Amino acid sequence: RKFLAKYFPETARERYGEEFLKLTQGGLNVEAYAKKFESLSRFFHFFRDGIDETYMCHRFQGGLKYELQDAVVPLGIR
Template identity: 90%
Template sequence: MEGAYEEFTWENFKRKFLAKYFPETAREGYGEEFLKLRQGGTSVEAYAKKFESLSRFFRFFRD
């Protein structure tokens, strides 16, 4: 039964975890929202809070 198990690496874990709990459509949505984020008429505090909220999703993708 050799070859039945996949090597347990961080990359394999991350790929499977993201596929199950954070699908591509959700990532794309957060990515678009993050890229379109503008302060506009909101306070610096509110903007920073939203920026930090959205940017936390992208920390997971860095190598």
């Protein structure tokens, strides 16, 4: 947290946070989407204290292609 505050301007942190909120799998394969999700989630956590794992799982699932979302639901990620 201190590292981000010191070395990344606020505008960059906000931009990456917004990019995280808009992130979807799109044309990415699942592995590339997961890597981008993990990378951008650091900036989202910077602004949102107390975000729990359940919320992050739902964000990840919601960004997957529709046909993959149905495959993830039975896994019961909470």
